[in-house]
Amino acid sequence: MYVGWTQVASDSELTGEVLPVDIAGRRLVAVYGDSGWVVCDGTCPHRGAHLGYGGRVDGSVVVCPFHGHRVHLGDDRPALFSVTRYSTLHAAGGLFVLLDDACETGLSRRLLALSRTHFVKPAFQRTLSIPAEYVIENVVDADHFAAVHALTRRPRLSVFEDEAGVLRVEGSFEMVRPNKWQVEEGADTTARARFSAEVFSPTVVVSELGSADAPNVVITAATPTAEGGCVARVTVALPRQRASGAPTVRELSSLVSGSRTAFDQDTVIWDHLDTSVTPKYTEGDELVRAYRAFCQRFVSVGR
Numbered sequence: 001m002y003v004g005w006t007q008v009a010s011d012s013e014l015t016g017e018v019l020p021v022d023i024a025g026r027r028l029v030a031v032y033g034d035s036g037w038v039v040c041d042g043t044c045p046h047r048g049a050h051l052g053y054g055g056r057v058d059g060s061v062v063v064c065p066f067h068g069h070r071v072h073l074g075d076d077r078p079a080l081f082s083v084t085r086y087s088t089l090h091a092a093g094g095l096f097v098l099l100d101d102a103c104e105t106g107l108s109r110r111l112l113a114l115s116r117t118h119f120v121k122p123a124f125q126r127t128l129s130i131p132a133e134y135v136i137e138n139v140v141d142a143d144h145f146a147a148v149h150a151l152t153r154r155p156r157l158s159v160f161e162d163e164a165g166v167l168r169v170e171g172s173f174e175m176v177r178p179n180k181w182q183v184e185e186g187a188d189t190t191a192r193a194r195f196s197a198e199v200f201s202p203t204v205v206v207s208e209l210g211s212a213d214a215p216n217v218v219i220t221a222a223t224p225t226a227e228g229g230c231v232a233r234v235t236v237a238l239p240r241q242r243a244s245g246a247p248t249v250r251e252l253s254s255l256v257s258g259s260r261t262a263f264d265q266d267t268v269i270w271d272h273l274d275t276s277v278t279p280k281y282t283e284g285d286e287l288v289r290a291y292r293a294f295c296q297r298f299v300s301v302g303r
Ligand code: FES
Pocket: 044, 045, 046, 047, 048, 049, 064, 065, 066, 067, 068, 069
């Protein structure tokens, strides 16, 4: 399984104070305590109950639903019973956990900054039968945009890994304007939009479309399930300040519906994908290969 940043819930799912969380079959619990939400191992060390099903918060501990022992969140001080607490981020409309601090790539900084400059709105979520990687690699899969999303030209995208360990994709989408006949002879009929994507882990990508100082932003996260599929969550964000003024509710809902339409188009492919095929990559698959190689650094052996 992957131990980099993973989204475990959207804000609307954060009801109550103790929630079970599952990442690829790993039993975790999200707890709303004195310092906000924290994600911890979910199994009670006494005799194995799941703290997420019936546990209750009492100060800085969770009281186990089975025999009522008090279980400390974190092993920073001596206690008869404690569970490991992980780096947790509650920002940009979602709850995220980092299972291994060695895989930190700066998601906290990025999302906290985004919340300051943008209106952020969790848009939708889907349970899918394909592994999470297919959802994230889709964002950087240059060759699929024309075929699946009817873009008139293949985007030009390049990829590199920055010093923080983020896989960065940069380039532009080009669209031939459909009303060519209304444009003067020799005029540029191509519309270009800057595109960038930051892959923070195998399961979280933040993509931007539009000018670098006020882009539209989409956060795509896919949480692996115990069954080998994933739960995909899409969050959108619009800049608070732009030359054209603050964004309207209408613009926000059009970004949500545009993202949902694109996701629906991908889902038709995903629902019928044979993931057992060994890929025969072409030159056009360079970014997908870079993403797949990037994922290997986040694999935890034996958990
Ligand atoms: S299993 Fe948790 S108190 Fe016994």
